[in-house]
Amino acid sequence: MTDAGSARHEAAPAATAADAAAVTATVAEEKPLGSAEETGGSADVIVVGAGPGGSAAAYYLAQHGLDVLQLEKSEFPREKVCGDGMTPRSVKQLIKMGVDIDAPGWVRNRGLRVIGGGIKLQLDWPDLASYPEFGLTRTRLDFDEILSARAVGAGVRLRTSTTVTGPITNTAGRVVGVTATVGKDKKPVEFRAPLVIAADGVSGRFALSLGIAKRDDRPIGVAVRRYYDSPSRTNDDYLESWLELRDGRDSSKDTLLPGYGWIFGLGDGRVNVGLGVLNSSASFGQANYRTMLTDWLAGTPDEWQLNDEQYATGPVRGAALPMGFNRVPHYTRGVMLIGDTAGMVNPFNGEGIAYAMESGELAADVAAQALSARSGPARERMLRWYPRELSHRYGGYYRLGGWFVKLIGNPDVMKLCTRHGMPHPMLMRFVLKLLANLTDPRGGDAMDRIINTLTRVAPAV
Numbered sequence: 001m002t003d004a005g006s007a008r009h010e011a012a013p014a015a016t017a018a019d020a021a022a023v024t025a026t027v028a029e030e031k032p033l034g035s036a037e038e039t040g041g042s043a044d045v046i047v048v049g050a051g052p053g054g055s056a057a058a059y060y061l062a063q064h065g066l067d068v069l070q071l072e073k074s075e076f077p078r079e080k081v082c083g084d085g086m087t088p089r090s091v092k093q094l095i096k097m098g099v100d101i102d103a104p105g106w107v108r109n110r111g112l113r114v115i116g117g118g119i120k121l122q123l124d125w126p127d128l129a130s131y132p133e134f135g136l137t138r139t140r141l142d143f144d145e146i147l148s149a150r151a152v153g154a155g156v157r158l159r160t161s162t163t164v165t166g167p168i169t170n171t172a173g174r175v176v177g178v179t180a181t182v183g184k185d186k187k188p189v190e191f192r193a194p195l196v197i198a199a200d201g202v203s204g205r206f207a208l209s210l211g212i213a214k215r216d217d218r219p220i221g222v223a224v225r226r227y228y229d230s231p232s233r234t235n236d237d238y239l240e241s242w243l244e245l246r247d248g249r250d251s252s253k254d255t256l257l258p259g260y261g262w263i264f265g266l267g268d269g270r271v272n273v274g275l276g277v278l279n280s281s282a283s284f285g286q287a288n289y290r291t292m293l294t295d296w297l298a299g300t301p302d303e304w305q306l307n308d309e310q311y312a313t314g315p316v317r318g319a320a321l322p323m324g325f326n327r328v329p330h331y332t333r334g335v336m337l338i339g340d341t342a343g344m345v346n347p348f349n350g351e352g353i354a355y356a357m358e359s360g361e362l363a364a365d366v367a368a369q370a371l372s373a374r375s376g377p378a379r380e381r382m383l384r385w386y387p388r389e390l391s392h393r394y395g396g397y398y399r400l401g402g403w404f405v406k407l408i409g410n411p412d413v414m415k416l417c418t419r420h421g422m423p424h425p426m427l428m429r430f431v432l433k434l435l436a437n438l439t440d441p442r443g444g445d446a447m448d449r450i451i452n453t454l455t456r457v458a459p460a461v
Contacts, residue, residue, distance in 0.1 A: 058151040093358060110134060
């Protein structure tokens, strides 16, 4: 490891006076949490949210032998806005959790097809020792439920239709539980635990209730997607990414739309089609993204059935993409942030599932070690290792991603990169590894070594 990387790894977030006071109060106030009749229940850890990150965290906590209470506001199955495409990085996490990815509904892909600058280039996922050589697609309608079932099977106590409304704090402001409402009648209830993991997604309401707001100086994107019946495109060996989007409403004009697009085959007769715009674009927050999507699709071939409303199988739905650690600190006063709540979407490619699951596993490992120690300063030191390790793993890479977002927000730079990069397959294979964050940490090829060096020497976000 370089000196810069070592320094980043060793630099721990400083404990605040509030943190220290909270630890002291926790030791003084630690007592039995009461019966289930007095509160909604107690646990070793409360996980707020049952998305990929929350279920991964809950699963690994249970594997460590901890009593885990997972609270989810919705009922399964439920729809979420997502591209439904997963790189080998996400696949690795699914395999680690024991998900049966050979069951019906999972569709494998070989790589990424990139379209831009008048060129169509198919790039296979890299052959690596650290990751599978295939990606997957599956809709979020039941994806989260599958992961949640793995957590429940490991011993997690899941409560759905339970909306967490805020933290319960001790006299020094340390979180010792959560308030919630349950069911249609919104019955108020409390749950107690010495540690809470916030995995409530993009909104980050629990983090906001603690005063942890999003940082405006970090990348963020907006994505919209829609499902279409498209028999000619549903079975595809590649995820498809469009680097240039043109307005198909008027073929006489070559009007370039902002953002990037995707077409992901789902293997069930449908495709997931969408586009994303980053906050480095002049059009961010200004354009009607739903209209942009239909304008782009108006120029696609008729046989794809993407330019005809009658083949749409649902409305256009949108969501924010919180990127590059845009909400910090990732640990404070008895609360750990993971996944989208922590702003962990990859700035290079918009992938969030892999990082949600990876941070959930890391949070569980750190939590298990910390809870094995007595409540007090020793436990707190262990918990503060979590943001330090996140910074070590992703800080340099996300810094590179932030620079990348700023560069491609300039249409002239994007056009230059597309025109001069696309004709060179070797360069594009390097770009694929960089954008998907797919390298072998040891024993990799020259591309791996260059990318790994760049991420180590880049200052962490």
